[in-house]
Amino acid sequence: MGKLGIWDFFSEQGRDLPLPRESVNGKTVVIAGANVGLGLEASAHVANKKPSLVIATCRDAVKCERTLKLLRERCAGTQPASLDSWPLELSSFDNVRSFADRFDAEGPERLNVFVANAGTFKPVYTRTQDDWEIMLQxxxxSIALLSILLLPHLLHSATCEDPSRLVxxxxLGHYLAEPVLTGSQNWDHVLGTISAENFGAYGMSRYNLSKMLQVAFVRELAARLPSPTPLVITAVxxxxxxxxxxxxxxxYCLLRIVLAFVKWLLRARTSEMGSRTLVYAALATNAQNLHGKYMSSCEVVEECDFLLSAEGKAFSERLWWETIEVLSKVDDRVSQIVSTYLPAR
Ligand SMILES: NC(=O)c1ccc[n+]([C@@H]2O[C@H](COP(=O)([O-])OP(=O)(O)OC[C@H]3O[C@@H](n4cnc5c(N)ncnc54)[C@H](OP(=O)(O)O)[C@@H]3O)[C@@H](O)[C@H]2O)c1
Known part of the structure; x- marks a missing residue:
């Protein structure tokens, strides 16, 4: 699928997506948001390939325990020691930092793949304890923070021939986010403006925008790594x-019925089928071709027109520096990692 065309969308939704055959022998894979949905399915796919270790993250210890049990049932024959589940709550920067601290202290020597799958949709405006709008955080x-904190591990575990992956x-909602960015070049602070309650976007628009910011982040981060790269970064x-x-x-009962009808009409995929593009980006061998790219249905496709425009490129770069500024205040390691591993373009 190229741009968001309605007929392309319909035919893509019904397509049987490939599963990569690549081996994950000796590899460590972290998948965030693994208790349900796409994260659970992606974790089961990867664990069934018998990697060295899969760390499936969930928001609390109870969900971790339950997920570990579920994955062990679904991956009979996998060594129990190669599955683990750690808590990770992305609505708290402290929690993200604790996860990174734990990975530094107790994590395996290698980290080959990080799939940043966890995500939330909140129809009602909500702020976190860190004072950011919840979907933005x-x-x-938080996804940007954790990606940066895990970057040294991902880089140290890789070669250009066998690169690590950040997914x-x-x-696809990111295609619909452009209208809320009208006039963004005049905003004092992009993140502050988007986070404010009086920003003129609600529920789904805010969600779509948070997903567009991810695509911009992937592009900016990828552009700061050498080419060919030991770490392939992809938005899927x-x-x-x-x-x-x-x-x-x-x-709400009525909304549940309406949503079920809409999903039926739009040929919604199962979580298992949807998880295949995640697994593909995490494991497929043609990795260098995926670097800095946006993928859909296991193929590289163009991101939204806004991000491809001169205005969108300027927006992405500005967003990058603002993000680094905000996250450097959250954790000292961020500026050190950026200056050590991510030279300015
Ligand atoms: N489903 C779709 O049609 C679709 C389409 C495009 C993109 N996506 C993206 O795909 C990813 C997976 O979503 P899904 O469809 O599988 O939804 P899901 O079933 O709701 O799973 C979302 C996962 O993220 C976790 N999560 C939510 N808030 C979190 C937080 N504050 N901290 C840590 N983890 C959190 C959830 O944990 P809990 O269960 O504990 O809340 C769950 O494990 C998301 O990034 C979503 O935006 C989904």
Whole structure:
């Protein structure tokens, strides 16, 4: 699928997507948001390939325990020692930092793949304890923070012939985010403006925007790594899938029925089928071709016109520096990692 065309969308939704055959022997894979939906399915796919270790993250210890049990049942024959589940709550920067601290202290020597799958949709404006709008923090800022904190591990485990992978799970919804960025070149602070309650976007528009920010981040981060790269970074769209993402809307009986009808009409994929593009980006061998790219249905496709325009490129670069500025205040390691591994373009 190229741009968001309705007929292309329909035919893509019904397509049987490939599963990569690549081996994951000796590799460590971290998948964030693994208790349900796409993250659970991607974890099961990867664990069934018998890697050295899969760390499936969930928001709390109870979900970790339950997920570990589920994955062990679904991956009979996999060594129990090669599956683990750690807590990770993305609505708190402290929690993200604790996860990175734990990885530094107890994690395996190598980290080959990080799939940043966890994401949230909140129809009602909500702020986190860190004082950011929740979808901006969970879907963008915390994912960016963790990606940067894990970057040294990903780089030290790789070669250009066998690069590590960083996969951010974005969305086709990012194609719809441009209108809310009208006039963004005049904003004092992009992140501050987007986070404010009086920003003129609600529920789904905010969600779509958080997913566009991920695509911009992937492009900026990728451009700061050498070419060929020892770390391949990709943004992926799983397509429209059945999952728990709309759980806040599905609490209401009528909305549940409407959503089920819309998903049927739009040929929503199963979570398992949707997870294949994640697994593909994480493992496929043609990795250098995927670097800095946006993927849908296991293929590289163009991101939205806004990000390809001169205005969008300027926006992305500005967003990058603002993000680094914000995250450097959250954790000292961010500026050190940026100056050591990510030279300015
Ligand atoms: N489903 C689709 O049609 C679709 C389309 C495009 C993109 N996506 C993206 O695909 C990814 C996976 O979504 P999904 O469809 O599988 O939805 P899902 O079933 O709701 O799974 C989302 C996962 O993210 C976790 N998560 C949510 N908030 C979190 C937080 N604050 N901290 C840490 N983890 C958190 C959830 O944990 P809990 O269960 O504990 O909340 C869950 O494990 C998301 O990034 C989503 O935006 C989905």
């Amino acid at each position: 969970v879907n963008y800022l 951010l799970v974005s969305s 769209d799983p397509g429209l899938c059945h999952s728990y993402l709309q759980r806040e809307l599905e609490k």
